[in-house]
Amino acid sequence: MDNFEVNKIVGAVLGTALFVLCLGFLADMIYATPKLEKQAYIVETLVADTLENSDTDNIVVEGPSLTELLSLASSEKGKNVSKKCASCHNFEAGMPNKVGPNLYGIVDRKIASVAEFSYSSALSEKFEEGDLWNFESLDSFLESPKKWVPGTNMSFAGIKKPKDRANIIAYLLEISPESNSKIINN
Numbered sequence: 001m002d003n004f005e006v007n008k009i010v011g012a013v014l015g016t017a018l019f020v021l022c023l024g025f026l027a028d029m030i031y032a033t034p035k036l037e038k039q040a041y042i043v044e045t046l047v048a049d050t051l052e053n054s055d056t057d058n059i060v061v062e063g064p065s066l067t068e069l070l071s072l073a074s075s076e077k078g079k080n081v082s083k084k085c086a087s088c089h090n091f092e093a094g095m096p097n098k099v100g101p102n103l104y105g106i107v108d109r110k111i112a113s114v115a116e117f118s119y120s121s122a123l124s125e126k127f128e129e130g131d132l133w134n135f136e137s138l139d140s141f142l143e144s145p146k147k148w149v150p151g152t153n154m155s156f157a158g159i160k161k162p163k164d165r166a167n168i169i170a171y172l173l174e175i176s177p178e179s180n181s182k183i184i185n186n
């Protein structure tokens, strides 16, 4: 091989390398994504705008409905919650009234209807003659007895958690064999 030939080979190799290098730069230039200076800026302003222009006073954050809670309720957990009531109520058939009336069969039972129990006039008068206890009225009463029936003799602060109320209602339903109401459990 003479010098001339070596030069040709070296030249060809260098030329190819240069070509590949240039191609790389070119590709970078074409496909490079510009970096965002401030990401999500547009989203931020959009959300802020929406909140500013909407009537935030009317946005109510609602939890699940009573029906939804009841469909997930556990009478077993409700039986636990019922310990809070046990100082004043019996839950079994044929047991005597305590400070409060026996609650056996309470779902779909006439409100304030245990014959030998003397109810407050507040509870008797809150409802129409013949009204029955249902899921909604039990839920409202148990959330805050004094607030829902001002003047009731039931001295009980109430059960604050909607889930706990759903559980105890499921338990009350379980001990109400004559009730027509149903909690649909999936």
Ligand code: HEC
Residues within 6 Å of the ligand: 081, 082, 084, 085, 086, 087, 088, 089, 099, 100, 101, 103, 106, 110, 111, 112, 113, 114, 118, 119, 120, 121, 122, 123, 133, 138, 142, 151, 152, 153, 154, 155, 156, 159, 168
């Ligand atoms: C400190 C005693 C006390 C506790 C605790 C108590 N109750 Fe009562 N409850 C009463 C009294 C007294 C009445 C009667 C209210 C009236 O006449 O105004 C009553 C009435 C009721 C009634 C209406 C019964 C009917 O025949 O119409 C229901 C339902 C009830 N209680 C459920 C409960 C549940 C469930 C709990 C527990 C989560 C509970 N109570 C805890 C004293 C109590």
